[in-house]
Amino acid sequence: MFRLPNIQLSKITVFLAILTWIGLLLVDLIRVFGTVNEIEVGLDSELTSILEIIFFILLYFFFSQSISRHQNDNFLHLIWRAASTGLIATGVAFSIVGLYVLMEDTALYSDPLLRNFFYHVNFALTSLFLISTALLWKHLILYQRNKGVVQQWQAFEIILLVSMFFMLFNKNNFYYGFFFGLTFLIIYSIILSANLKWIPYLTFKEKWKSILFLLIILICTVYLLLQIMDYNIKNPYIIDLIQNLFLLGLFAFVIIYSLFSLLVTLFNLPTSSVFEQKLVEAINFQRLSQSIQPGENEEQVLDILMDSCMSAAYVDGAWLEIMPKGFDPQEIVHQRFISDEERLDVRQIMGRTKPFSDHLGNEKNGKIEYIYGKIPHELYKSALVFPFRVNKKLLGNIFLVKEVKDGFNKEMINIISTFVGQASISVENYRLLNEAIVTERYKEELEIAQRVQRSLLPAELHYNNCFEIAGFSEAADEVGGDYYETYQFDSHNFALIIGDVSGKGTSAAFNMSQMKGIFHSLVQFGLPPKTFLIHANNALSRCLEKNHFITTTYYLLDTASKSIQFARAGHCPTLFYNAALGRSEFLKIKGMGLGMVRNQQYGNFIEEGMLSYAPRDVLVMYTDGIVEAKNQLSEEFGYDQLRIVLNQYNHLSAKEIKEVIIRKVYEFIGKETLPDDDYSLMVIKFIE
């Protein structure tokens, strides 16, 4: 939809332009006819001028539109457009001349009307050529536009517009004004011609082509100018369309700009390779700075780095030595254009030659940016060594050698230095990104482990109205290895378990969840505690890791008979407060941790215990984190303190007893100390 009006508009413009030209032609033919035949035709030179002006404006409009549609074409294309237009105009002019040569002996030869007609044809084509070329030059001038240049051009267009109307207004001081105006236009054209910023962007080949096209344009323009002036001189009856400031101004502008462009392009030929080189370097720099994609590795960057360094300095041979990591030998990678023997040879020589010998042996020196110098090798005469550092650590050395002496100038060294710097940043970023990903993954794993650990602890503890129960667990790290749980067989029978896996953290939690699974499978069989532990040990011996073991105590509670059966698999001895005796004591029975004896002998190390309780008795189950809790002086909370606390607070409810024990432990370790093991506690107070 957007395009249609434009095309319609340009079609209308073309139509109007042709109409105007025909009008101009007719008017002028009539005038000539009048002059030749001395008839008053009543048509003024003003009319001619006005039609000329309208013609110019329409052409200007048309080409403005037409060229802006193609403005994204490259420069060469634009120049070729101008050249081709010029060739057409010149061609036609030439053929007209040819025609007249053929017509020499005929009557038509001297017919002023015919001459006028061809004159107008030439005029139209010349104007077309000049205006279109001027507008093409506009695009070249405004290539790197800034406010100043845009204003310059806009002023120029206004001046050209004014000059169009010049002949209408200034009849008296015609020649002085005209001369002044033309000089002004010439000087302004020269000023505008300083905007040649498009030339360096041409490649070497394109520059040659441009020179050709510009030459064509120049020749055509000069020919057309001479041709049309020739008409004027040779034909007295001609209506002079040339004494027009606008057209002459355009002639001047097109010639001057073409000439300047031609000369500058010509003189830029020897240095064009430098600019192309700079473009290549800039592109390489951008390639180096692009962050390494996932799936690639640092090799890519090193590859690009070597390529860039080599092209920046036109080196004859290069390689990268990677520093040995640990016991790996030194690696040579990215060897270019140099054989192994030559490389070893050069390297050896460098090891003996200063300044290389000083620094190549002493890799720890982090301040050296590069080493450059001559080497007494038969083929390679100069060498440049760049250490490649990542995060201040030396990753390796880049070696560049050239066959000429003093092959590396300051410019090259600077560029290579920027490349190395950028590559180093890219590699650093890549490594940091990887670390961040690993950390992210670790955090995710931790979250999963925390969910596992939370599932280890019971949502609720089973009880009946014969006893109260309270539990507490606090992990040292983000994830803990403590575990406790209850199970209700029927209204009077319960199973209780508390356990502690060796170690802490994520792996401890995973080990402990195996224990939970084993508890849930075995508990339903209502096994006596010793049997339970033997089966649990069998299962764990097969699935627990080699260095790990689990301590646990398993209890069967019968509130009908008020008895507890229990067995201790290496766990801290249970604390029992006897209300009748008024004191607490540890239930010491023989035991062995689960996973420590992974054969049938295990049962021999376990004793089964039995105790009867009475109302107001208290049972405290805990893990070693509690008794081994250390304060700032590295003293342990200890078994005795636990016993004393229970003695003191046995009269409280289970919940309160639990809370007071925890409070005492935290008070003991003090606010400054962080717990370094998991704390878990289960308190049972018997009521009936």
Add this chain to the structure above:
Amino acid sequence: MLEITLTKQESHTLIQLDGEVDASNSVELDQAIQEILAAGTKKILVDGSTLNYISSAGLGVFMSYLEDFQDKNIAFVIFGLNDKVQNVFHILGLDQLITIEANQHEALARIYGE
């Protein structure tokens, strides 16, 4: 902090443990025992008189070599443990699996007496 000193004497090797064994340095203890096994000793003595604390990681190291000692007929005796550490071994039941003596004299007697 842990310092492990290995001394080869007559036909036994003495491991001296100075400080604390926890999760961060238990691997050193593991490596020390590996070295000794590789050397082919048949009698190992562990001096725990300057051992202040041992965590479950350290206990796990001892535990993991018990089968090796049994298979290779190696005599393994720990002596000089303080009350606290000895209690840890006892609660865990490790004292039923590893011979623990009060002092070096009795430990040597145990090893060479057999």
